[in-house]
Amino acid sequence: MAQKNQNQTKTDLRVETWNVCSLYRASAFKELIKETDRYNLDLVAIQKSR
Secondary structure, three states: OOOOOOOOOOOOOOEEEEEHHHHHOOOHHHHHHHHHHHOOOOEEEEEOOO
16 A cells, blocks of 8 residues: 655645726726735736626
């Protein structure tokens, strides 16, 4: 039977998505950057949905 590696650690991946239309407001991009820092996000996706 194969032995499991006991040295592995789990890490959380923090992800957020924003709709590109919400970034049209003045200062919305600055707000996105501020939230990225505040919540310590690892990945931010900007998408367009209809």
